[in-house]
Amino acid sequence: MTQPNDIRRERSGDGLTAHQRTALDLAASGIPALPLRVGKVPFGNCRRCAGNACGGRPNMKTPGPCTCPAPCHGWAAATTDPDVISSGIWRRAWVRAAAVAYHPGGAGLTVVDLDDADAVTWARETLPPTQTVPTTRGEHWLYLGRMQSANAVRPGVDIKSTMAYARWLGFGTGTMTPLPDAVRELAAKELPPARPAGAVAVAVPGGKGPCRHRTPAFLERGIAMAEQRITEARSAVHSTVYGTFLAVLSTHGRCGCLTDAHVARLFTAAQTKGESPRHCTDAWTNARTRLGL
Known part of the structure; x- marks a missing residue:
């Protein structure tokens, strides 16, 4: 895989990087593309969109393109517009990009992300055959049809379609088949937690510990400062979120x-900084475990 430091050497006479050319090829096929930085996460929002101050798309609750000219708002930045992909405002992101991603739902597709060998074995025994793409640890199974994305529908299995992104790893092998009910039912079983997964109980049992907040403003200020710290992170986003x-x-x-x-x-x-729901859940759970909550 191309390393970030090598990308500048891949630029051709027209100034396009290899990842940028891949994105243009995807766009020409009707597949919305976006750049990923190191860690396989999207680029953070620009200052105008920091903390979703711009209102998101809208507030990231519905599928659709981001209206910001920069590659902001994660999956919503994915586009099939070659002028956007080639624009000067995206150039800095492409020069620093470590990979290309796409918005499966925007292309009318669903990706069943199988994260390990056990998940792949389960899929081969359970799901209809379709186009498959090898990943670092497992496989992506691509189906024709879109649906709501869902994480951790079973061990090692995520569903990526609307309002999600998947890393582009090539066309793989096999023939793509229609999205089966078996995949839709997986997501239905997960529906929908009333709170972020991993945040079921933020207090000790009964919530009987001493209250250090003194006033509601103290708690509100603490949450606002935490949001700001995450939003302003320029590197080590994973560790910043956990901390x-x-x-x-x-x-x-x-x-x-x-x-x-x-x-x-x-x-x-x-x-908004590019962390996946699963990364958020893991960081929250690990923090609770460390504190004995």
């Missing part, structure tokens, strides 16, 4: 005052 979750829980997690709405704000800030 921020740990700090919030250590201060506000034992008395029962931390609500689902507060947790959702933190998860939203992390996902």
Whole structure:
């Protein structure tokens, strides 16, 4: 795989990088593409869109393209517009990009992401054959048809379609077949948690610990500062998110005052920086475990 430091040497006479050319090829086939940075995550929002101050698309609750001219808002930045992909405002991202991603739902596709050998074995025994693409640890199974994305529908299995992105790894092998009911049913079984996964109980049992907030403003200020810390991270986003979750829980997690709405704000800030729902859940769970919550 091309390393970020090698990308400048791949630029041709027209100034396009190899990843940029891949994105243009995908766009020509009707597949919305976007750049990924190191860590297989999208680029963070520009200053105008930091913390979703611009309102998102809208607030990232519905599928559709981002209206910002920069590659912002994760999956919503994916586009089939060659002028956008080739634009000067995207150039810096392409020069730093480590990979190309696409929005499966925007192309009318669903990706069943099989993350390990056990998941691949399950799919071969359970799902209809379709086009498959090898990944680092497993396979992507591509079906014709879109649906709501869902994470961790079973061990090692995610579904990526609308409002999600998947890394582009080539066309793979086999013939793509229609999206089966068996995949739709997997997502239906996951429906829908009332709170972010992993945030089921942010307080100790009964929430009887001492309240350190003193006033609601103290808690609100703490959550706002945590959102800002995540939003302003320029590197080491994974560790920043974990450290921020740990700090919030250590201060506000034992008395029962931390609500689902507060947790959702933190998860939203992390996902705006490119963290996946699964990464957010893992970071939250690990922070709770470390603190004994």
